[in-house]
Amino acid sequence: MTDAVVVGSGPNGLAAALTLARAGLRVEVFEAHERVGGGLRTEALLDSEVLHDICAAVHPMTPVSPFMRSLGLEAHGVALLHSPAAYGHPLQGGPAALAWRDLDATCAELGPDGRRWRRLMLPLMQRSADVVDLMLSTQRTPPNPTALALLATRLPAHALRAGGDLRAEAARALLTGVAAHGIGRLPSPASAAVALLLGHLARTTGWPVPRGGSGAVAAVMAQQIERLGGRIHTGVRVNSLNDLPTRRLTLLDVSPRELARIAPLPAGYLRALSRYRYGPGAAKADFLVEGAIPWTDPRLSHAATIHLGGTHGTAQELAHAETVTARGLSVRHPYIIVVDPAAADPARAVRGRRPVWAYAHVPHGDPRDPPPTIRAALEAHAPGFTDTVIAERGMSAAQLGAITRTTSAATSPPER
Incomplete structure (x- = not known):
């Protein structure tokens, strides 16, 4: 036995x-x-x-x-490999916002919001181990008071308003794109916690591939x-x-x-x-592309992870899309995460061909084929992307759910 x-x-x-x-x-x-x-x-x-x-x-x-x-x-x-920027967020009609691994570089590009971004992230970075231990703990032991205070003074603003107290669209979108990793209503306490955790890790241990x-x-x-x-x-x-x-x-x-x-x-x-009751689903597309993604802002090629949302990429559009999706309704422009692993691991590109991984947040069990929606979102910020696609594979939320439900199960296990 x-x-x-x-x-x-x-x-x-x-x-x-x-x-x-x-x-x-x-x-x-x-x-x-x-x-x-x-x-x-x-x-x-x-x-x-x-x-x-x-x-x-x-x-x-x-x-x-x-x-x-x-x-x-x-x-x-x-090895856990890093791209120069942990993640990026393109904005229609203007330069993209990038979360560089270097905090100073990120703040320098956020203008007046650079000071607010530093006040938000630097204390979390300085006490990162305590913050992570608190957020990953079972809550059975008394929390580190410093970490608890750091979160208590930051969570409310971001739980009540997408982008918190940030003013300019670049900084608001940069933070809201991270909050949306929580897959649910925006803003909310849960999404705010995700934004603060993943947001500060982008500049400490990073978002490795x-x-x-x-x-x-x-x-x-x-x-x-x-x-x-x-x-x-x-x-x-x-x-x-x-x-x-x-x-x-x-x-x-x-x-x-x-x-x-x-x-x-x-x-x-x-x-x-x-x-x-199942929460929102994910619909995934895999693309085999020739060459780099032709971003309108070429600096996005320095980030392995890109967040897309809405027609203009604003925090408000993204929050609206996530909230409607969480209610089980479809939106025309869903939140999309795009990953270009070769930005961190160049060996993933072979003979000029590279994988592009992307998924959209959609209602649970959504049967729609995702590549057209994801391609259209990429085309808005990387015109000509479709021309670089050699092959693609789509997996709807319904199909992806079926795979994850059955990765466990078998024809007869060996007898004992």
């Missing part, structure tokens, strides 16, 4: 399995896909030599998460599980928990809908699962 079975090898499933293995338990992981990683997979989708990240591409939390730090990625040959793609991180986790005696079974779709080997503990890295499908649960709990 094994000690523990983990169904699903996404980042959460792998983290759970590794934690159990480190505690000395015999662990087995079952994954429906032929490769481990779930949202951390990297594959050659459109060209045999060019690698695309299936879900996660940029990792601002990897250098600061206690668990991720424990992996020792650098010691295992996985793993060399070679996110799959390298999953590979390190899988290797450590196996090194500790764990076993990983891929290509195995779990149709019932009764199919799993005898075990003392079962952990399921699956959605509520998938849990209801495979687990023998009480009728009342099944009814509760059926009422689970």
Whole structure:
């Protein structure tokens, strides 16, 4: 009998399995896909030599998460690479706003708002470890008073107004684009917390891209599980928990809908699962392009991550789009995150061809094919982008949701 079975090898499933293995338990992981990683997979989708990240591409939390730090990625040959600017935000009819890794460079380009940006970010940067520990903690121990005070004096303004007390559109859009990573109503306390956390990390540990793609991180986790005696079974779709080997503990890295499908649960709990309300979805497009993205403001090529929103890219437009999407309604110009990994990892571009990763926030289960919407948004700030596209692949929110729900499951696991 094994000690523990983990169904699903996404980042959460792998983290759970590794934690159990480190505690000395015999662990087995079952994954429906032929490769481990779930949202951390990297594959050659459109060209045999060019690698695309299936879900996660940029990792601002990897250098600061206690668990991720424990992996020792650098010691295992996985370098975390940075572009000169952590992220950028194009604005129609004017220069783009960029969050350079250097705070002085960022402030210098924000004009009068540069002083406000420094007052907002510098104290967080100086106490970054305390701020991160507080925001990632279980809240079971008394918080660091300095970190608590820093957040308490900053969160209210940004929770009530998109862009907070920033005045010029460049600075407001730069911060609101980060807040939208929270995927929900803008502004809100949750989005404000995301903006302050990710915003200050852009200038400390950065928003890195793993060399070679996110799959390298999953590979390190899988290797450590196996090194500790764990076993990983891929290509195995779990149709019932009764199919799993005898075990003392079962952990399921699956959605509520998938849990209801495979687990023998009480009728009342099944009814509760059926009422689970999913949040907004993501619709993804992968592009194989020839050459660099032809941004109207060429400085955007220095950022691996770009935020797009609305017809002009303003904070107000972006906040409106996110709020309407959170209500389950479609918008014509959704919030879009574009990642150009070769801006941080030039080796991702092969023979002049490079991967471009992008997704839009849309209502849950949205069936629309995303490439046309994402291409149009890119064309508004990078005219001629469509002409650089060699191949593309779209995945609607409905399709992406189906993939993430079934990355756990298998034809019959081996008997024990």
